Every structure is written in C-alpha cells, then in structure tokens.
Amino acid sequence: MKTIAFLVLTVAVLGCQTFTPVVDPQSVGNRDSYYRDQAECRAIAKQGAPGWRNTAKSTAIGGGVGAGTGALIGAIAGNTGAGLAAGAVIGGVGGGARGIYQSEKGFEDIYRNCMRGRGYNVLN
Numbered sequence: 001m002k003t004i005a006f007l008v009l010t011v012a013v014l015g016c017q018t019f020t021p022v023v024d025p026q027s028v029g030n031r032d033s034y035y036r037d038q039a040e041c042r043a044i045a046k047q048g049a050p051g052w053r054n055t056a057k058s059t060a061i062g063g064g065v066g067a068g069t070g071a072l073i074g075a076i077a078g079n080t081g082a083g084l085a086a087g088a089v090i091g092g093v094g095g096g097a098r099g100i101y102q103s104e105k106g107f108e109d110i111y112r113n114c115m116r117g118r119g120y121n122v123l124n
C-alpha cells in the first residue's frame with residue numbers, strides 16, 4: 001500500500017510540472033514579459049491548486065470505501081479478508097487517481113486563467 005501511495009504522489013507532483021498552456025503567438029508582444037508571466041503564473045497555480053493533501057485524502061477515502069465494499073462482497077463470497085484487502089487496494093488506487101485528476105485540473109485552470117488575465121490569448 002505504501003508503494004501505491006508513493007506512486008500516486010509522484011505522478012501527482014510530476015503531472016503539475018508538465019502542463020503549459022498553448023498561447024497564440026500574435027498575443028505575445030514582448031518575449032521577456034511573456035516568459036516572466038509564464039513563470040509567475042506557474043508559481044501561482046502551484047500555490048492555489050489542490051495538491052498532495054487532496055490526493056492523499058482521496059486515496060484514503062477511496063481505500064476505506066473500497067475496503068467496506070470488498071468486505072461485503074467477500075462475506076457474500078465466503079472470504080471476507082480477501083475481499084477487504086482487494087477492495088482497499090482497488091478503492092485506494094481509484095481514489096488516488098481521482099485526487100490526481102482534481103489536482104491537475106485545478107493547476108491547469110489557475111494557470112490558464114492567470115495567463116488570460118495578463119492579456120494572452122490561451123488556446124487550450
């Protein structure tokens with residue numbers, strides 16, 4: 001379970017570092033200002049986006065819900081322990097993926113809006 005949590009957090013951190021909005025070159029007047037604005041907007045987006053805490057919370061909630069569901073299905077099938085364990089892993093991975101998605105989406109939205117607010121025509 002620790003390995004899964006580590007991988008989920010690693011992907012979350014790396015995901016936020018790869019997005020760059022596509023900006024119409026016609027809206028860029030001064031290249032130096034553009035690169036400065038890009039760096040500032042990226043920093044603002046990192047501060048405002050739900051980060052690893054949101055991902056960890058989603059992983060824990062997903063694991064708990066999955067464990068309960070797995071235990072119920074396992075009890076019906078005759079092996080509560082195996083169902084509980086499988087449900088916890090599946091729920092944890094699903095919850096972690098949801099947390100990563102929310103974090104990345106929040107980062108992208110803030111970054112995009114920041115660049116638009118500074119006068120750039122953001123295409124994506």
